[in-house]
Amino acid sequence: MTSIRRMLTLSLGVAIGLLFAVLAVAVFFSYRGAVRAQLDESLRTRASTFAAMVVEDREEDELAFDFEGDLRVENQGVWLRITDSHGEVLAVSDALPRVVAGETPRPGGPPAYRTIADGGDTRYRKVILNAHASVEGDDDDNRAPTAEGPPVTVEVVADASALLRDERRWRNALIAAFCVAVGVTMIAVRLVVRRGLAPVHRLTGELDRIGPATLSLDIDDHTYPAELRPIAAAVNGLLERVLAGVERERRFTDAAAHELRTPIAELTMLTGVAGRYPDEARQRRAIEEAGAIAAEMNTLLESLLLAARGRAGGKVDATTPLGPIVRTQLDKHAGLLRERSISLETEIDDAAGWRGPAGAALMILRNLVENAGEYTPEGGMIRVAVAGGVGSAGFEIENGPVDLSAADADQMFEPFWRADPARSGRRHAGLGLAIVDAFCETLGLMRRAEMTTDRTLRIRIEPTKSLTPDPI
Amino acid sequence: MRVLIVEDTRRLRESLVDGLTAAGYAVDAVGDGREGLIHARTTEYDLVVLDIMLPELDGISLLGRLRAAGNTTPVLVLSARDRVEQRVEGLRAGADDYLVKPFSFDELLARIEALTRRARGSASNVVGVGGVTLDLAARRFSVGDSPLELSPREYAVLEYLMMNAGRTLSRGEIEEHVYAEDRQVWSNAIDSAVAALRKKLAERGVHDLIETRRGLGYLVGKAGTPGADA
Incomplete structure (x- = not known):
């Protein structure tokens, strides 16, 4: 070593x-x-x-x-x-x-x-x-x-x-003096080097003391020599990223636990009550509900697998035009939008497309359009724009007004994220945008979500190194 | 005894209502925190079963507001949040017990019994007054060694009277603790239940257990352990 x-x-x-x-x-x-x-x-x-x-x-x-x-x-x-x-x-x-x-x-x-x-x-x-x-x-x-x-x-x-x-005497005296000088020098050099490296040992000690509970502690880089300051600063940056990762994992675990424990609790309660107070109607209801719970858990599992498969998907060189997919998805929701008086604006360039399999593009666009349709309140608006060239399209969707914060926009692509902190309702588990994220990764696309000043959520998807003009 | 369930998951809420009702409790259930707070403040419950992650108002905030207003009703928290700090947070906010989802219905019942027992200052599940014994765990009355067969309504009335032995209880108060809010209650429901109870008790040789206080309500003699008053 x-x-x-x-x-x-x-x-x-x-x-x-x-x-x-x-x-x-x-x-x-x-x-x-x-x-x-x-x-x-x-x-x-x-x-x-x-x-x-x-x-x-x-x-x-x-x-x-x-x-x-x-x-x-x-x-x-x-x-x-x-x-x-x-x-x-x-x-x-x-x-x-x-x-x-x-x-x-x-x-x-x-x-x-x-x-x-x-x-x-x-x-x-x-x-x-x-x-x-x-x-x-x-x-x-x-x-x-x-x-x-x-x-x-x-x-x-x-x-x-x-x-x-x-x-000869002079030579021997010089050799002896040389040896003594080298010995003394080695000791002096060792001491000087040890002293010089003391800040490295101090930094090592500080790093050793960092544990799962102290990830948020910063290393005070100003107390280190100039040579070590970049390392201390880099370690601080690394800790921040690790902390953010841990926090993301914690949110994921909490959300996953909730999403899984709730149906299990439902099942346990149904069977527990039906077992303790056997009654034909109650038992029949328990069986029916158990089937529905199993179907919901299966949907949850399928969504998780879909997100995982999206990340593992291989690249395809063919280009998928976005226009037809977007139009189909919007048509599917047209009735609902009319019913809820939601205005829809579209600006679609039919030549625009992404490189990759059509299925992946469909997963992205379907989830985004569905989300916008589902969460836009009555009387709200949705804007969809597709622009750019073959293989380098930019897709943008806006919907509002929605009560989300900038932090929500940062976290909404995490698995199990839900706008409702109570996580009520069993229709969605908060995996739709995680699926979008996974398929974006597959297609080499960059996704960005932001809240505008007029309570509008804007999501933009484009190739990672896109030179296309802003579609809106 | 009357229990309030504040749980946003429909299926779980319905199962809890079904199970606790079958167990003899009068159960009210709501699906969000704001409604839960209103119910807890306006109705006298013997126990609140509270979820933490609720729409409108989360369970911890609800609990904090309830305790801040001086409400001492026992609260059993149900939550999928199982980390130690989350449980500590729930208990420190004023919860009397914390049960992590998923849980068994039997355990839930046992914890509810323990909480109501603690609320009346007793360590035993068995209450005895004037020769009549109530086993809260078995949810059964007995006179001497033989069980006393009662309808659910009679059971609920006698249970509440015995749990509050030594205290005069008005008809309204008994109604409030015995019936859930969605039940249609006749004006003489408590009186007819008391009459039926007196008849069944008299058949077993127990007279004057339930005393009528004219214009005030009903009173059951001072509580004691079965051994002490048998």
């Missing part, structure tokens, strides 16, 4: 560790470079000095090393070997280490520096300087190699074991 804390700790630790490592290496190499450069410079100076002491006697045509001191390493601190261009040794210190002496100097070229190991712990540092001998007659006090003199090679060797030991 990915852990942000581990990832951050590891990344920061590795980054800082690498930085320390680079720093340590840089410090080590600068120190070593400086010390070696100092040693090399010293050896090169010594070599130049020795080279200046090689004098050419032109008369005798020979080279001589004009040095009166003792060349032993104990006195000079270095070993020395001077050779001419023919490889003939002009001067050499006693006990010149074999590993150092083994290398044949190459005349010409810039000074060369070597570190030579003897196979054991001893290390030598050697400079090979190609110079020119001085010419006899030069001012002895200001003698210096000149280009006129024959070339000579001066090798100066120093025991660099102490220097290398110092280098």
Whole structure:
């Protein structure tokens, strides 16, 4: 499992560790470079000095090393070997280490520096300087190699074991310091990361405390760092949606319980009374009523199944024209509308249709027209409009005046919703608009219900991404 | 005893009326809350059976208004709303009992008996006065060990008199508790029922159980347990 804390700790630790490592290496190499450069410079100076002491006697045509001191390493601190261009040794210190002496100097070229190991712990540092001998007659006090003199090679060797030991000590000290620094850094990084992630833990704790009874609690996103505020705000949004869903489920359960318990209670009472007070007329009535109750429960079940099937229905590519269906449905209710003096206005574009099976379109339109006919009071009005193109029709139905609120308009497509909170009457269970909703989903249609200012309910159905003009 | 049923579901309302009438209660029934409130305020009922989800005026509001007006008639709530908070809401609004739909008729009867028993301050279903015993659960009178056969009207009159033993009851009051509002009541119905009762009681050797208070009504002696006055 990915852990942000581990990832951050590891990344920061590795980054800082690498930085320390680079720093340590840089410090080590600068120190070593400086010390070696100092040693090399010293050896090169010594070599130049020795080279200046090689004098050419032109008369005798020979080279001589004009040095009166003792060349032993104990006195000079270095070993020395001077050779001419023919490889003939002009001067050499006693006990010149074999590993150092083994290398044949190459005349010409810039000074060369070597570190030579003897196979054991001893290390030598050697400079090979190609110079020119001085010419006899030069001012002895200001003698210096000149280009006129024959070339000579001066090798100066120093025991660099102490220097290398110092280098090794430095290296080990730096490695130790690096390890300690990395350890301390890891602890510091861990603490910093933990502190940085504390708001995440707090948020987790708050989320953990949210239960079914506390869904309405908001997380105060202002108390969180900027990075977590969007998450806290998103969680609040999610909780609101969950709460709305729970509330919708609760309404559904209450309504379903009422719709189912009432007929069961009717049955229980009928049979209970008929059983306790057996009487032929009472028993006959109980049997008749039981049949009617069973039929009502079956209708309820069929409606629920219809809503469920509507949602599960597959898509059909054919287009269903809406005009004929709407006209048929309006004709079915024409008598009732006349009887109740309800005015009817229609504006139907016969070309308009929806993509999908005709049965689904019929279920939507039949329920909407039936609803409008049923719930429009005497003397009220119904307006129906169908507009738009083939497969992209907009259908709109208005009826009024009705005593509904904006909240009613929001909830009326929920299963078992009824305008009457008492849920009286057994003719409707409140599933008609839920069926409309289910078939809208099948056909990819968007439905919208709203109350206008003149107590008119307006329901509009159109394809989800409709570009059709407003039909009314 | 007279019961008011406020229930909007026609079929259930009719079954309740049928069953309770058969059980010997005088039953009035209405289908909406507003009418229920008017009935409960204007008639003295021994019990109200009340649905919660009612048109016009919901049961909780009806109950609240009834209690606010000082009406103490026992109320049994019938509802499909079964959640604890809904039951608590009903009881806190002033209901004496809460029965969730669907329910059995026997349970409903038992609860009605319990509520009326509680209303008269007794823990027993058996009431005894002057050697006559009334078993409310069995809905039967007896003198000694033998049952006393009575017509429904006689039963209702004697039951009400015995339930209010020690109190003089006017004819109008007895009528109000014994007959439902849709019954045609003759002016001498209570007197003739009392006369028939006296005759049947006298045949069993019980005299002067029902006393006439001239100009006031009828009185049955002070109530007691059967063991106490037998």
